[in-house]
Amino acid sequence: MKAMLLSEYKQLNVVEFAEPEIGADDLLIQVKACGICGSDIHGYDGSTGRRIPPLVMGHEAAGVVSKVGSAVTDYQVGDSVTFDSTVSCGVCFYCRQGHINLCDNRMVLGVSCGEYRRHGAFAEYVSVPQHICYRLPADFPYEHAAMIEAVSVAVHAANRAPLVLGDTAIVVGSGMIGLLVVQAIRLAGAAQVIAIDLDEGRLDLAKKLGADVGLKADAVDVAAEVKKLTGGRGADVAIEVVGATRTIQTAVDSTRKGGAITLVGNLSPKVEMPLQAIVSRELTVYGSCASNGEYPACIDLLQRGLIRVDPLITAKISLDQAPEWFARLYQGEPGAMKVIVDPTL
Numbered sequence: 001m002k003a004m005l006l007s008e009y010k011q012l013n014v015v016e017f018a019e020p021e022i023g024a025d026d027l028l029i030q031v032k033a034c035g036i037c038g039s040d041i042h043g044y045d046g047s048t049g050r051r052i053p054p055l056v057m058g059h060e061a062a063g064v065v066s067k068v069g070s071a072v073t074d075y076q077v078g079d080s081v082t083f084d085s086t087v088s089c090g091v092c093f094y095c096r097q098g099h100i101n102l103c104d105n106r107m108v109l110g111v112s113c114g115e116y117r118r119h120g121a122f123a124e125y126v127s128v129p130q131h132i133c134y135r136l137p138a139d140f141p142y143e144h145a146a147m148i149e150a151v152s153v154a155v156h157a158a159n160r161a162p163l164v165l166g167d168t169a170i171v172v173g174s175g176m177i178g179l180l181v182v183q184a185i186r187l188a189g190a191a192q193v194i195a196i197d198l199d200e201g202r203l204d205l206a207k208k209l210g211a212d213v214g215l216k217a218d219a220v221d222v223a224a225e226v227k228k229l230t231g232g233r234g235a236d237v238a239i240e241v242v243g244a245t246r247t248i249q250t251a252v253d254s255t256r257k258g259g260a261i262t263l264v265g266n267l268s269p270k271v272e273m274p275l276q277a278i279v280s281r282e283l284t285v286y287g288s289c290a291s292n293g294e295y296p297a298c299i300d301l302l303q304r305g306l307i308r309v310d311p312l313i314t315a316k317i318s319l320d321q322a323p324e325w326f327a328r329l330y331q332g333e334p335g336a337m338k339v340i341v342d343p344t345l
Helices: 038-044 148-160 176-187 200-208 222-228 245-253 275-280 295-303 322-330
Strands: 002-008 011-016 026-035 060-068 080-083 125-129 133-135 168-172 192-197 213-216 235-240 255-263 284-287 313-318 338-342
Touching: 011 322, 026 080, 038 322, 060 125, 060 148, 133 295, 148 176, 148 295, 168 176, 168 245, 176 192, 176 200, 176 235, 192 200, 200 213, 213 222, 222 245, 235 245, 245 255, 245 275, 313 322, 322 338
Parallel strands: 168 192, 168 235, 192 213, 235 255, 255 284, 313 338
Antiparallel strands: 002 011, 026 060, 026 125, 026 338, 060 080, 080 133
């Protein structure tokens, strides 16, 4: 089969690659769409330590079942499916407790981090266990299905936030996940959603997707503006989707006493936290990792148009075009959001 291989950092080539073998409980999926994730771009240059070459990246995908393992009972050849990016074991303490995102034996598709190497879906075919797969409704667009992984991250983050109907929520960062969080937190009950970013274009899109206000962080005093919009208190909840010291500080400064902050972004492995502010204002800090069984809900939300992904898809490209697009995205392609790779093109 054809696959896009990260042979060394910043070096991607479309090559002939061995078709994945499948075990008794696995499905071989013909990939119809796979999104280029920000984590892939950060892994492209080795900065994350989670894309050690050689590796076929790609974890946001959907396609058609091509083969089934001997023990597979829930799927058959020809089924349209998407699948979780997290390959959970299903038997450890956390999986048995229903926390598959915290699985002790967790692997992520398209990741190699020293502990394991799991080739992903920037390829014509990918092998995945049946228990992480989800059947798609008829006529569900594959490019939308490839967005479900990102949507599930946003929905999980919204579910982690202790939101009460009528609350004000701020979303710090209006990139891909931030724009999905804006939509998810509104559905979760936020009466007022305030988006924060440095990019005016992203803030405009955030407002089109449900944010009441967009604050350009380098143009205004964000915390002061949030307080003006909340009777002088600050936001009830903040969701931070960047993962850097400065943006976490913005989230803390903009949250009311007794409020809560959910941390989704993990751009930096270590950040500084304003400890005294968190302690003295009794803020609650939540971590949010990937997703935890939200896929069926996300499929339904997309199908009913309650979360929109079309405005976030910048381009749909072939596998042969993907190395060039990786380089463009790495250089900061203006206005680019999600690029979907279709290996069948």
